[in-house]
Amino acid sequence: MRKFFICTITLLLCLSVSGQSNFSQLKKTVETEALYANHREALRLINSNRAKLSMEQQTELDVLKLECLNALGLHEESFALSQTILVRPRLTPEQEVRIRMQRALVYETGLNQLNCRRELQDAEEIFLKNSDLKTSFFTYFLMRKSSYFRTFGDDKLALKLDMQAEQYAESVTDRKNGAALNMFLGFENYSDPDTALPYFLKAVRLYKSYRHHNGVANMYNKLSNFYLKSGEISTAKQYNDSAVALGSKVESFDTMSEIYRLKSRIEEKQKKYGESLQSYKVAALWTDRENEAQRLTKVQERDLMYHYETNQLRAQKLTSSVRNTRKWNSFLVVGTLLLVFSMLILLYFFKLVSKSKERIRIQNESISDKNAALEKNVQEKEFLVRELNHRVKNNLSVILSLIDFERDECESEQYKRKFEHLHTRVKTISLAHHLFSYNINNFDNSTIEIREYSGKIIEPHKAGCNFPLIVETDMDPFNLPVDQALSYGLLLNELLTNSLKHAVPSEDQILKISLQVKIRNGIADVEYQDNGRIFGKKAPNKSLGRLIIDAMVEQLGGKCERRHSLYRVQFSVDGKPLG
Known part of the structure; x- marks a missing residue:
């Protein structure tokens, strides 16, 4: 009997040690995935193993999960999870200080200054009582504190804290936060290349020192953009090529999208327009993958939160x-x-x-039963909307084809040009409908991203132009409702058509078109101009193109001013008419 009890106790101890060892290995794996920016894989590991763990082990992984959710931009889900963790008993000082710093990030993102400052103060009090935590987490705390002051208007104090954090990271060999800090310091000194460049290069070295491929690729791309803005295209291309070469080791879809987007810009500067277009398409594919992954992660986390509640x-x-x-x-x-x-x-x-x-x-x-019925109803509605949009797009394609047939059969060059103008106008409508239907599953945001829409309108004009043409754009990213976006697209199409048809630059100059769109206090300010100095033919004031321009400005509820070849259009992004 005595031997039986000894064997039983030994077996229980072995099982306990084995369980603890398995958890330690799981936690280490999750921390490694998070360290190398593979946050979605870290979330998958946490969610798939959470049910098998004790409450204390769940809390340890949930703190890691907070950091992953914030890194992915899922701040609402992160905040909801932090609320559930804070009410649990027996939180360790390490867990609480990490939670407070992540909540400070959420409040800062939401521009809630009071609560952000309160969370940072709570974290600082924990550091004062537990100085042993500083080695691992104080660098990140100083970064959060610096970001707080930068967000709420004190740039000088923010820079001072960044410098202090960089020195502290050096003293404790904090390579992860040290790399991010040097990147931030480089951007803060961006106007002074001699000061900014050493910070960028040091960030690259620190990322390389612990084989953070995503960080290295991201920094190569930042350096490429740095040199591109300085006009050193060959150096910019070298860094961009290095970033592309790391593509197989980069986990972040968003980083890959930025790399190929910059590659497209460099190739455009080199006048490799075909290659530039191909790189732009690759960037768009990576963006689509990022958006889809983000949407799935958000749905999964909300589903988990529902089950938790x-x-x-x-x-x-x-x-x-x-x-x-x-x-x-x-x-x-x-x-x-x-x-x-x-x-x-x-x-x-x-x-x-x-x-x-x-x-x-x-x-x-x-x-x-009700959930199943609701889900079926939603699926049916989604199918009907997709089918409707598909048919409308097909009808627009048929209309475009009929216009092309009529143009090809027409012998008069004048009427051919009229059919071509009609084709571009209908094509502009088709593009707007395509972009809306492309996001048809996102019912909460039935809008069109204007920077992308403008690019798709400009591309056919550039491709169909039979003489040298430069189009420069400087646009703030923003969305418009479908009706407003359609009016904006038709307006831009008419302006481009007008420039290509009538504008003639001075001798030895290439026709250059510039488009600038800025958002100020909810007002879109559009400035369109070409460098035409003489005109092959004087367009009448009440031509069809001019009538369409005036009609689209009126539909936007805006106002238009013209001085020579400069058009300035202003309208409210919420659709309200300007006074």
């Missing part, structure tokens, strides 16, 4: 049931002398519990 409600009901049980037991102890009466009460209690369980089961089945 459901389980929490069940736990509360169970706690309430346990309390009732204890109350009844106390009553039975007091009424021990009335045995028969006590037995009847006990039987009655069990009957109530049984009915409650049955009622809960029926309610759950009803909820499941």
Whole structure:
């Protein structure tokens, strides 16, 4: 018997040590994935193993999950998770300081200055009481504090804190945060290349020192952009090629999109327009993959949060049931002398519990049936919307084909040009519809991104131009509702058509078109200009193109000013007419 007890205890100890070892390996793997910016894989590991862990182990992984969610830009999900962690008992100082810093990031992103400052103060108090935590986390705390001051208007103090953080990272050999800090310091001194470049190069060295391929590729791309803006195209291309070469080792779709987008710009500067277009298409594919992955991650996290809240409600009901049980037991102890009466009460209690369980089961089945019906209804509506958009796009394609047939059969050059102008106008409508239908699953944001839409309108004009043409754009990224975007697209198409048809630059100059769109206090300010000095033919003031321009400005609820070849159009992005 004694031997049996010894063997049993030994077996239990072995199982306990094995379980702890497995968790340590899991935690190390998750930390490694997060370190190398593979945050979605880290989330997958946490979510797939969480149910098998104890509450203390779950809390350790949930703190890591907070950091991954913020790194992916899922701040709402991160904040909701932090709320659930903070109410748990027995949080360690390390866990609490990491939670406070991540909550400060969420509040800073939401421009909530008061709560952001409060979270940073709480974190600082924890560091004062637990100085042993500084080696691992104080560099990041100084970065968060610097970011707070930069966001809320004190750039000088922010720079001072960044310098302090960089020195502290050096003293404790914090390569991860040191790399990010040097990158930030480079951007803060961007106007002074001699000062900024050493910071960028040091960031590259630090990323390389722990084989952070995503960080190295990102820094190569930043350096490429740095040299491109300085006019050193060959050096910019070398760094961009180095970033492309690391593509197989980079986990971030967003980083790959930025690399190929910059590659397209460099090739355009080198007048390799075909290669530039191909690189732009590759960048768009990476952007699509990033958007899809982000959408799936957001859906998964919200689904997990829903299940967590459901389980929490069940736990509360169970706690309430346990309390009732204890109350009844106390009553039975007091009424021990009335045995028969006590037995009847006990039987009655069990009957109530049984009915409650049955009622809960029926309610759950009803909820499941309703959810299934709602999901089916949503799927049917999505299918109908997609089918409708598909047919409309097909009809627009047929219209474009009919216009092309009529143009080809027409012998008059004048009418051919009219059909070509009609083709570009219908094509502009088709592009707007295509971009809207492309995002048809995103019902919360049925808008069109204007920078991308403008590029797609400009591309056919450049491709179909039979003489040298330069188009320069400087646009703030913003979205417009579909109706407004369509009016904007037709306006831009007419301006481009007008320039290509009538503008003639001075001798020995290439026709150059510039488009600038800036957003100021909810007002879109569009400036369009070409370098035409003489005109092959004077266009009448009330030509069809001029009528379309005036009509589109009116539909936008804006106003238009013209001085020579400069058009300035202003309109409200919320669709309200300007006073």
